[in-house]
Amino acid sequence: MLYLAKILVGLVAVEHVYILWLEMFAWTTRGPKTFRSLPKHIFEPTKVLAANQGLYNGFLAAGLIWSLLISDPVWSANVAYFFLGCVVVAGIYCALTAQKSIFFVQALPAILALLAVWAAH
Structure with a gap:
């Protein structure tokens, strides 16, 4: 279960690195293709x-990556809980206020990772 938790945390981190790239460097080129409703x-x-x-998405990714690099299992899980919790809250808020599909793209993967980290510890 620990390996599954680490893989899921890593996938959420990679997703947020992609969001960082999209919003910071490709907003005017790739953004219109990604956010067709705008x-x-x-x-x-x-x-x-x-x-x-x-930039904020980059901070989330950095925190999740940091949690994967911490050798102490309790400290690693606590850092992962915090940053995954931030992703869940942001994903739910965005789903309620901006676009419902964000729940499935952002919040749900973080919820699954959070559950996997909890089950592993």
Whole structure:
């Protein structure tokens, strides 16, 4: 179960590295293809806002990666709980306020990882 937990935490981290890249570096090029429900004309004026949001996703990814590098199992699990909890809360909030599919793309994988970490410890 520990290996499954680490794999799931790693996948959530990789997802947030991708979101960082998308929002910080590809917002005006790849963003309109990813977020088709948004009008294309808003991507350029919201570039700085998206970059700021991407930075926060990078912090989430960094925390999850950090949790994988901690050798003490209790400390590693606690750090993973915190950052996965942040992802779950953000995913639920975004699903309620922006786009329902974000629950399945962001919150659900984090919930599964959180459950796997809990089961492993």
